[in-house]
Amino acid sequence: MNVLGFETSCDETAASVVKDGRIVLSNIVVSSLKEHRRYGGVIPEIASRRQMEFIHPVAVKALQEAGLTLGRIDALAVTNRPGLIGSLLVGISFARSLSFASNKPLVDVDHIKAHMYACFLASPQPTLPAVGLVVSGGHTSLYFIKNFKDFRILGETLDDAAGEAFDKVARILNLGYPGGPAIDRMAQKVKKTTLRFTCADLPGTLNFSFSGIKTAVLYHRQRYKEGKDYPPEEVAYAFQESVVAVLAAKSLEACRKLKTKTLLVGGGVAANSALRRHLQEAAREYGIEVYFPPPALCMDNAAMIAGLGFHYFSS
Numbered sequence: 001m002n003v004l005g006f007e008t009s010c011d012e013t014a015a016s017v018v019k020d021g022r023i024v025l026s027n028i029v030v031s032s033l034k035e036h037r038r039y040g041g042v043i044p045e046i047a048s049r050r051q052m053e054f055i056h057p058v059a060v061k062a063l064q065e066a067g068l069t070l071g072r073i074d075a076l077a078v079t080n081r082p083g084l085i086g087s088l089l090v091g092i093s094f095a096r097s098l099s100f101a102s103n104k105p106l107v108d109v110d111h112i113k114a115h116m117y118a119c120f121l122a123s124p125q126p127t128l129p130a131v132g133l134v135v136s137g138g139h140t141s142l143y144f145i146k147n148f149k150d151f152r153i154l155g156e157t158l159d160d161a162a163g164e165a166f167d168k169v170a171r172i173l174n175l176g177y178p179g180g181p182a183i184d185r186m187a188q189k190v191k192k193t194t195l196r197f198t199c200a201d202l203p204g205t206l207n208f209s210f211s212g213i214k215t216a217v218l219y220h221r222q223r224y225k226e227g228k229d230y231p232p233e234e235v236a237y238a239f240q241e242s243v244v245a246v247l248a249a250k251s252l253e254a255c256r257k258l259k260t261k262t263l264l265v266g267g268g269v270a271a272n273s274a275l276r277r278h279l280q281e282a283a284r285e286y287g288i289e290v291y292f293p294p295p296a297l298c299m300d301n302a303a304m305i306a307g308l309g310f311h312y313f314s315s
């Protein structure tokens with residue numbers, strides 16, 4: 001079964017064809033990211049205007065790259081939540097019109113669940129049930145995934161998302177937007193430091209909090225003059241270490257509580273090299289299998305939407 005998926009929840013306009021929920025035949029992503037850089041974050045009006053222009057050519061290209069005509073598509077899938085409303089509306093309106101005009105069924109897909117599903121678009125394939133960690137620019141949550149239709153929330157951030165904290169700390173360090181990849185690269189220049197930042201632990205819960213550590217980095221930078229402070233590489237490293245440690249600790253605790261040995265990680269921050277390394281090492285120690293999507297499918301894309309959408313059509 002070939003599913004054509006659409007994703008327009010933030011600054012990307014994406015379309016993809018996925019066969020049987022597993023094989024990515026095409027994955028087209030166009031972003032208006034560059035236009036948001038000077039503002040330090042996504043401007044919804046700019047994002048949705050660009051999506052109005054991009055959605056049709058991106059859909060055509062997804063079909064071309066898959067080597068299929070619309071007639072060979074069996075069903076459609078679209079992100080319906082969460083996201084910027086103007087952006088979501090572009091994808092949803094396009095997908096609904098296409099569904100109506102072509103008489104093909106359409107399903108709505110939750111973007112957060114799809115981020116975890118991206119782990120199924122690589123090999124080896126995970127098995128369910130599993131614990132899922134979503135770490136994106138807007139969300140940081142832990143789920144128990146019983147099957148593709150049954151996701152139960154275990155914990156979530158009480159304030160900033162992990163990616164948001166990366167972006168804000170990068171802004172404090174003048175590293176530009178988006179900040180996650182920039183901090184990741186900077187931190188790789190450092191092996192260790194005496195500098196420490198602490199993430200709130202929230203003991204006894206599987207919730208997270210990242211606004212405190214972001215403020216700690218800000219105050220730290222304000223207290224010390226450039227040159228007499230720790231170099232920015234060490235600040236980036238110390239911040240990242242602390243965030244990664246709390247993400248790993250809570251994910252492993254969730255696996256222990258739910259008695260599952262499978263952990264799926266998705267969302268933009270799942271591309272973070274320290275998080276991947278740390279979780280892989282910790283998982284080995286505790287006998288847990290940890291799965292990450294390929295880096296390109298960690299970021300927003302429509303393959304994860306088409307992939308999860310497939311399971312809503314099959315019984």
Ligand code: KG4
Binds near residue numbers: 163164178273300
């Ligand atoms: O999942 P995503 O593409 O969009 C949302 O649904 O939010 O995630 C974007 C977020 C941004 O905050 C970005 O800074 C972060 O993912 N990110 C990273 C890395 N690559 C992207 N954070 C840390 N390390 C990275 N390598």
Ligand code: ZN
Binds near residue numbers: 267
């Ligand atoms: Zn996302």
